[in-house]
Amino acid sequence: MDIEKAADGFSAMGAAHRLGVLQHLVKAGETGLQVSEIMARSGIAASTLAHHLKVLQTAGLITQEKRGRAIINRADYRHLEALAEFILQECCMAPSSNEDS
Numbered sequence: 782m783d784i785e786k787a788a789d790g791f792s793a794m795g796a797a798h799r800l801g802v803l804q805h806l807v808k809a810g811e812t813g814l815q816v817s818e819i820m821a822r823s824g825i826a827a828s829t830l831a832h833h834l835k836v837l838q839t840a841g842l843i844t845q846e847k848r849g850r851a852i853i854n855r856a857d858y859r860h861l862e863a864l865a866e867f868i869l870q871e872c873c874m875a876p877s878s879n880e881d882s
Contacts, residue, residue, distance in 0.1 A: 786841070787867045790860065793840035798825055799833045806843055806856040813846070813855035 794800050805822050806814060814822075820830055834854060837843045841860045846853045 782863050782867045784871075787864060787871075789840045790842060790864045791868075793836050793842055796833070796836075798823070798829070799837055802830070802833055803837060803842060803856060806854055807858075807861070809855075811855065813853040815851050815853060819854065 794803060801823055802819055802825070805819055809818075816827070816830065816834070819825070819834075820827060823830070825833065834843065834845070838845055842857055844855050844857050846855070
C-alpha cells in the first residue's frame with residue numbers, strides 16, 4: 782500500500798462519528814447494515830450519515846451494495862487489514878541494530 786492511500790484511509794477514520802460507523806460495520810460482519818440500521822445504532826441524522834458513509838467509501842474502508850431500495854454497507858476487511866499491516870510494518874518497526882552503525 783502506498784503512503785497516499787494509507788493516509789486517505791487513516792484520515793477517513795479520523796473523525797469520531799466515522800470511526801463509530803466503521804465499528805458498527807465491522808461488528809456487523811459480512812452481513813453489513815442498511816443505512817437505517819446504522820442511523821439507529823449511531824444516532825447520526827440521515828444527511829450527516831450519508832456524508833460520513835461517502836467519506837468511508839471513497840477511502841476504500843467500506844463497500845456499498847444496492848439491493849432494491851436498500852443500500853447495504855459493509856466494512857472492507859481486506860483494506861482495513863492492509864492499513865493495519867501498513868502501520869505496523871512501515872511505521873512501528875523498531876530499527877535494526879545495523880542501522881545504528
